[in-house]
Amino acid sequence: MTTPLVDARGIVKRYGPTTALADGRITVLPGESHALVGRNGAGKSTLVGILTGLQAADGGEVRFDGEPAPPLADRDAWRRKVACVYQKPTVVPELTVAENLFIDRQPLRRGFISWRRLRAEAADLLATWDVRVDPDARTADLAVEDRQMVEIARALSFGARFIILDEPTAQLDKREIERLFTRMRALQDSGVTFLFISHHLQEVYEVCQTVTVLRDARWITTAPVAELPRRALVEAMAGESLESLSEQAVTVGEFDRDAPVLLEARGLTSPAYTDVDLTVRRGEVVGLAGISGSGKVELAESFAGLHTPTGGIAQLDAERLPFGDVRAALDAGVACVPRDRHDQGLVSGMSVGDNATLSVLDRLGRSGFVGTDRRRGVATALIERLGIHTEGPDQPVSDLSGGNAQKVVMARALASDPRLLVLINPTAGVDVKSKESLLARVDSARRDGVAVLVVSDELDDLRRCDRVLVLFHGRVVAEHPAGWRDHELIASIEGMDHHG
Template sequence: MTAPATAGAAAPVVSAFGVGKRYGPTVALADVSLTVRPGESHALVGRNGAGKSTLVSILTGLSKSDTGSVEFGGEPAPPLADRDGWRQKVACVYQHSTVIPQLTVAENLFLNRQSGKKFMISWNRLRRQARELLDSWGVDVDVDTLAGELSVEDRQFVEIARALSYGARFIVLDEPTAQLDSQAIERLFDRMRELQASGVTFLFISHHLHEVYEVCEAVTVLRDARHVLTAPVADLGRADLVAAMTGEQGGLSVRDAAERDPLEAGAPEALTVDNLSGDSFSGISFRLRKGEVLGLAGSNASGKHQLAETLYGLREPTEGIIKIDGVPLKPGSVPAALKAGIGCVPRDRHHQGLVLGMSIADNATLSVLDRLGPAGIASPSARGGNARAAIADYGVVAAGPDQPVSDLSGGNQQKVVLARALASDPRVVVLINPTAGVDVKSKEALLAVVDRVRAEGKAVLIVSDELDDLRLGDRVLVLRAGAVVAEHRAGWSDGDLVAEIEGVEIGD
């Protein structure tokens, strides 16, 4: 992708000058500046808690900075109360969709902007305008489809089209690839390039640094609420980028399973799966031994997530047997899985892993309340003591056990989810996308815990889209179209594994 030729002459699409923001004693941003040029894709990266979300809330008019200023095209940003003015300048497509699932695509596109006379909506005109809008930006979805039935990819395109319909040509993409498989990611990147050629500018936020190098021309790094650097992506090595984010030299430190001693021969089976079939998978069989890490790889359509959720009881299989330490597991029951000794980090921490309105102490002890007090009623001191131990053991950065988990960064929230999964001392640990949406150092900390529990003799199943997560595996099974198509021993190459996942052959 070529940087726009007018980048030096045209006014920046957006400029932030010396922006600062405090929430009580907490400094969320300190003297941060940002310049995004017309037609570029500009990455904003940093560890969780670095200040990215606060800066985005200021750039999109959701909050006001305490110091500094924001300009669009060289003109001051609209007043905070002028929502239409902000919509014409900037829009944000968040990781978690803001479309209303019960409404159609057309209704979502023109919510509160329906055309008609005397308070009556002209539905034919609404559908026609929606179709024209989607066609103009190359979005191929049915305008009468309920938004909740769309794929994650199509929901994102609808949200981008909605933003463009207000006149905004500056789009913030907040972790847009977190829930997409590799093919959908490539389609998103292709659409970004097409939109850039049409004059649209992107601020791209991602924890996947390889995506920054693939799709962005410039990158800005925040660390500890401060601006660290802005540079052309082509001029910044990956190790230097990680060092700017963390303040430390070097890249992600992940212990590859090939570098440790092989599993002892004859280690007993902890998890046995025989001919298991269910939603999106069929005929799956494998063995997982104590002290072993098994990876499950595949696209989002491979059935890997559904398989993992079936093992934990979130889904019921149509046939097959699951055994824990040789004892058959009651299918389709989370309580039965917990009782049998399975701990799980679910796929979506916000909707499945945490109760966001509750404290760290409440969340960290949800799986062991029966052990902390009679009839599952645990005293505040028991819950607090357990949570303080979890905060220390898992390196959760928090004010204390009573802090709401909603106040924590993504990495610290995920540490709380992992602490809860391991609180019951399970025999088998199922981890679904355990490092999704967390920064480099949080990822290292989470994977270090996984390696620790493996060394303690627990059996670990890692289901992930991240190759770094899968490197901990003694073996990696590749699923495609609901079936196991390959098995790779530790020491696999990225190219071989990705080729299996995508179903392509690497030439000699």
């Protein structure tokens, strides 16, 4: 039996009351490309953090080549074992390739950096691993795939032969992906082992020999890719057999299919999405789904005035939507629950009441003066309407739990009586009860004749929708009417029933 290059068993990791990994396991053999897949929140990032020595597990063990993993404090020992190339670059863009390759360990001559030796050693290293990049090029000027290869070469120069690639193809086009895969295969032939993390299951079949599936913070299965049909892989990720799925469809309140169109977008284009056509009728809830980098969030944020598309138009109630201006979008009848309640949703130094009424201050008073009693009345009504657990409108919003804080953000969105409600990951990081309460607000907005757009990674959020549009690489590639099965939607999101 070959000794595994990496063997992690029974990994447990908790953050306060949250269990990020309950049973993480992975065994990677030397020289293979091993895929790690799972839906958002399955525990992949936590496992990678433990495999790279960035955090300690609360339980379980990690071994490299049969030996226990180094102590967390010994960074050099970890660098000799493993490296991770993330979506976001860890190179310094303003430095040259050579400087990045040997950062903090430049060759010295009489106490000074020897630039000649630095360039020569960089050229040697790049040649050894067949990375065709100019050592004197500024890293910021490199294509994404070349920058990734520089990061891989830097990791290999420490002696690591186990490279984790975290969503390496997210920013690449088809030709660049092919080139990356060709380079991966060549490095594999030279004795490099890869852990490949991707949401594009199609790629797993193209480049990996083995796949491990995590779901709900647990190891589910490890199997040779060639022996695992795609359907079985999606089932393992979704957590149910196709037979049990027939009972799963949620009935959605019938909306009037002849209701007038409230939101209409034609040919919307930006760096994040391309040529999107979209309509939402009065009282209709439309979901936007897709992996990270699909363009779904940027598209939704554009309607709320956070971005300006480079092409196309959108109309709300037959009037042009103002792009790039949040206040103007609000005045036009758009309200938004943003993706990050801490950074974009709440003013932490203010009270619950102040936060809930921020969007409607102009309606609560005249000539810039807001009547305190009037504001308290509106805030109290919103607190009751959303069931926010608080001592009252004067309590600091920073005291609230995640679920109640999110309800305050939702309350503010509803306070302006919008015609279009844009919800971005509306139930992220909230408990089950708060989730139900927030989703019930979607139903009441629907009954009030509001057009609702829901962007989410959570399938439960999307079940309330009359239809779900799936974006892939910035384009709408599929539409699922209400009553879809989990495996169908996941297959669309992961790019398995369309290629492009």
